[in-house]
Amino acid sequence: MSAPAPPPLPSLAGRIRLSLLKVTLFGIAVVTAAALAIGYHALERLVRSHLATLAATTATQSQAAALFRDREAAMEVLRSIPKEQGISVAELRDPAGAVIARVAHEDQTVPGPLAPAFSLGHVSADVVVDGRKVGRVVLVDGGRPLLRSLLDFLVLDLLGALVTGLVVLAIARRLTRHITQPLTELGAVIRGVRADRDFGRRAPGGSVAEIEELRADFNALLDEIQRRDHDLNRTNAALKRLAFRDPLTGLANRAMFENALLAALRAEGGAGRPGLLYFDLDSFKAVNDTFGHLVGDALLKAIAARLEAELPPSALPARIGGDEFVVLIGGIATEDELRAIAERLQEALQAPLRAGPQILYPGLSVGYALSPENGAAADELIHLADRAMYVSKSRRREAGVHTRWETVPHVDHRSLKMLFDQIDAAGEPAARNEATGMHPGVIDVAKKSA
Amino acid sequence: MPTRRYIVAAQACWAALCHALALATLGISLVLAGQTSAHAQTTDAAASPAAPATYVLGFLQYFRWPDEAGIERWQICVPAGSTADVAVYDGQTARGRPVSVRRLGPGDPVGDCQVLDLTAAPAAAAVELLQSARRQPILTVGEGASFCTAGGMVCLRRPADGSGFEVSLTAVREGRLKASAQVLLLGRRKGGS
Numbered sequence: 354m355s356a357p358a359p360p361p362l363p364s365l366a367g368r369i370r371l372s373l374l375k376v377t378l379f380g381i382a383v384v385t386a387a388a389l390a391i392g393y394h395a396l397e398r399l400v401r402s403h404l405a406t407l408a409a410t411t412a413t414q415s416q417a418a419a420l421f422r423d424r425e426a427a428m429e430v431l432r433s434i435p436k437e438q439g440i441s442v443a444e445l446r447d448p449a450g451a452v453i454a455r456v457a458h459e460d461q462t463v464p465g466p467l468a469p470a471f472s473l474g475h476v477s478a479d480v481v482v483d484g485r486k487v488g489r490v491v492l493v494d495g496g497r498p499l500l501r502s503l504l505d506f507l508v509l510d511l512l513g514a515l516v517t518g519l520v521v522l523a524i525a526r527r528l529t530r531h532i533t534q535p536l537t538e539l540g541a542v543i544r545g546v547r548a549d550r551d552f553g554r555r556a557p558g559g560s561v562a563e564i565e566e567l568r569a570d571f572n573a574l575l576d577e578i579q580r581r582d583h584d585l586n587r588t589n590a591a592l593k594r595l596a597f598r599d600p601l602t603g604l605a606n607r608a609m610f611e612n613a614l615l616a617a618l619r620a621e622g623g624a625g626r627p628g629l630l631y632f633d634l635d636s637f638k639a640v641n642d643t644f645g646h647l648v649g650d651a652l653l654k655a656i657a658a659r660l661e662a663e664l665p666p667s668a669l670p671a672r673i674g675g676d677e678f679v680v681l682i683g684g685i686a687t688e689d690e691l692r693a694i695a696e697r698l699q700e701a702l703q704a705p706l707r708a709g710p711q712i713l714y715p716g717l718s719v720g721y722a723l724s725p726e727n728g729a730a731a732d733e734l735i736h737l738a739d740r741a742m743y744v745s746k747s748r749r750r751e752a753g754v755h756t757r758w759e760t761v762p763h764v765d766h767r768s769l770k771m772l773f774d775q776i777d778a779a780g781e782p783a784a785r786n787e788a789t790g791m792h793p794g795v796i797d798v799a800k801k802s803a
Numbered sequence: 804m805p806t807r808r809y810i811v812a813a814q815a816c817w818a819a820l821c822h823a824l825a826l827a828t829l830g831i832s833l834v835l836a837g838q839t840s841a842h843a844q845t846t847d848a849a850a851s852p853a854a855p856a857t858y859v860l861g862f863l864q865y866f867r868w869p870d871e872a873g874i875e876r877w878q879i880c881v882p883a884g885s886t887a888d889v890a891v892y893d894g895q896t897a898r899g900r901p902v903s904v905r906r907l908g909p910g911d912p913v914g915d916c917q918v919l920d921l922t923a924a925p926a927a928a929a930v931e932l933l934q935s936a937r938r939q940p941i942l943t944v945g946e947g948a949s950f951c952t953a954g955g956m957v958c959l960r961r962p963a964d965g966s967g968f969e970v971s972l973t974a975v976r977e978g979r980l981k982a983s984a985q986v987l988l989l990g991r992r993k994g995g996s
Contacts, residue, residue, distance in 0.1 A: 417985040420861040422853040423967060426989050451850035482864055483898055 365536070366529035370522060377521045381514045389506065396502050401473050404494055407438060408478035412490040415445050418454070419480040419488030422447060427454030434492075436461070441472075441495030448486050461495035471496030471503070535559030539568060542575075552579035599672040601650060602657030610671035614681055614731045618724060625684035626724045628691040630698065631738035632656075633746060634676035635716035635755040643758075648708050652715060655706050663701045679738070688723050695721045708758075716756040718746035852966040855922040855959055856891035859944055862957065863897035865986035868917060869940050869979045877902045880916035882932055883909070887923040907932065913941060921945040922959060940979050956980070957990070 363371075411434060418426035431443040431454055441461040445453045463471050473494040480488035538557055545551040552575065556568045597609035605613070617627040634640075634656065641649040653676065660670040660678060669681040680698070685691045698719070705714045720741025722734050749755070853861075863877055877897055881889055883906050895902040905916065909928070913919065913936050921929040922944060929945060933954055936943055943955045950958040951971040956978060959968045970990030975982055982990070 417861070417865065417989055420864065421858055421966075421968075421989065422850055423989060425967070447850040449850075451848045453850045482861075483896075 364533070366526075366533045369529050369532070370525040373521050373525045374518060377517055378514065381510070381517060385507075385510045385514075388510070389503065392506060393499075393503065396499055397473060400494070400498050401476070404438075404473060404476040404492055405478070407434065407440075408476045408490050408492050411443070411492070412478040412480045412488075415480050415488065415490055416482050419445060419447070420482050422453055424454050428456065430454075431456040437498075439495050439497035440492050442475075442491075442493035444491040444493075445480070446489045446491060448488060450489075453488060458495065461497055463496040463500050468496055471500040473499070531560050532564065535561070535564045535568060539564075539571060543571075546575065546578070550582070552582060599657075602654055602672050604657050604660070604678070605669055605671035607671065607673040610669065610673060610679060610681065611731060613669050613671075614734070617681060617683055618731055618734075625686045628682045628685035628694075628723045629721060629734050629738045630680040630682070630691075630695050631720040631722075631735075631742040632678040632680075632699075632702065632717045633719075633742055635718060635746065635749060637676035637756065640713070640756060640758070644708065644711065648711070648713075651708055652706075652713060656702055656715065656717075659702050659704075660698070663698055679735070685723055691721050691723050695719050710760050711758045712760075714757045714759075716749065716754055718742050718749055720745055852962065854888065854891065855920070855944070855946070856888055858957075858959055858968060859918055859920050859922075860892070860895055860897060860902070862918070862942060862944065862986065863902070865983040866942055866975075867981040867983070874900065874917065876900050877918065878905055878916045879903070879918045879920055880905045880907050880913060881920050882907050882924040882928040884925040884928055885920070885923045887920055889920075914939065916941050919943045921950070921955070936978075938977050942978070942980060943974070 411430060414430045414433070415427055417423070418430055427445040431445060434440055434443055434456075436458065439461055440458065442455065442457045444455045447453055462468060473496070475491050475493045477489050477491045479486050480490060535556070535558075542554045542556045545554050555572045555575065559565045559568055597606055597612075598604070599606045614627070614629070634652070637649065637652070640652060653672070656678060657670070657672060660680065664670055664680060664682075667683060671679050671681070673679050682691070682694065685694075699717055702717050703715055705712050707713070720738045720743070722737035722741060724734060859879060868874060877900055879889075879892055879902060881887055881904060885906075889904045889906075892902050892904045907913065907916075909931075913932060916936075917940075919932055919936055919941055921932060923946070924932070929950075930953065933943055933945075937954060942957065943950075944957045944959065945951075945953075945955040946959050947961055948958055948969065951969055951974070954971075954974055956971055956974040957968055958971070960966060968990055970982060970987060972982075972987075
């Protein structure tokens, strides 16, 4: 059992149009009724006086016929009354009331029950000869002249009503356009805001004061909403940044990285698999202890900048600990491919860089893990890469490979702080001094496949 | 929105209906007004044909005599043997003058008669009187077409032949009488057709 649908609401324009039409038709009806009432009585008086004249004329013409009671002569006179006078019966009677002659035109009688309304009844005139009444002419009005006049009037009235109605509708259409068009446009702007969050649009101006007011209010409201939306977006972006970015390097933080890793592992199809690289700075604590945190931070920033510079935009580098960086790379076909990337990256990251009077030779241990065909949990993959990195780190330590530095003698120590600011954050390594022979040397990438 | 259009159309029709209702109300009021003037009429019985005396009285209206100023009363003369209903003439007037009847014995002069009513006269008396009234301003009225051929001015049709009369223009002119157009039209129509 479903409830019947509510009837559609009439439109504003429809209502206005209908009201105007009703008022007009009511006005026409009132005017028509008044004009008919007045016209009816005026016409009736006119037709009656005309009939009286006609009867008098006929009486004069009937004198001899009445005097001699000559039926044929009387018939001739009565027949001579023009048909368009609308006489249904014409009679000549003698003074006693007996009929001398009678002419009847049945077709001049208005048919139907309305006949008495239009017929003026009978009009009579005495036939007088030498002061003596010798007969009487009786004319019965069939009602056609009055009916014809009233019908003509009605036809004109209906035509007038039709024309007036059409004109009123046209005027109403133009009038309502001034009201409904701005409303429609306002509605379109509101829908745009709701559906597409299109805050740039504004309702256009109208020509009606109330609608103009509504439009101005709405546009002001839209301005406010737009401002708030802008503020909200900015706050959201800031919050997002706080939540997912490492504030020091600007790289993704652990939370964002784990989300991305989960998404990559969950994703089906496509060429290759996601691979994970795990970097850790060697002897980072020593750099911090020796040169202070400013230099340590500068080193981290430089590594981050190099990561971003070396990696394609599809890869996601992240800083997940003090001196630990991870990289998520999609679309890896083979382990060799991943290893090649790791080696290339390691080499790029280990390029020497200048920090004030110091030249740093950062050492980075790297481990990698490739997501297996059957899939692996995210934390498992991270763990594998982490383990591989530690294996590599311990081997490097055994081999004596770690982060080293040397001081450029001619640089003034007091300008050290100023020079810190000039650290090439873009990661462009300071001129590599081949002559020192201080190359990182062994690239020892331990790997552990899952 | 077609539905809205229908609604507007329906409501416009309603308004038009109101218009028509107003007119109908007016029409009904007109009927009621008209019915108050409904008429009642007297008998429709046909009038009987006019008697000869009626014709004679009528002719007094439509003929003119040469010296009417000297006429004080209309002298209608009837031959002694006539069976005409002369009582009709009693107390009648025409054009302001009283009507009187005179019975004519054989040989009586007809000079002071304006009308000779020979409609019911014996044939011999009629012929004699017609002869003596010849070329005098005396309207001679008889019955039957032969009366006009015999020199009479107006001959009424016999009741068997219907109503009406004929006028002999020659006789009227000879008697220096003048017939009005109306009576000539009536008479000639009868005679001519």
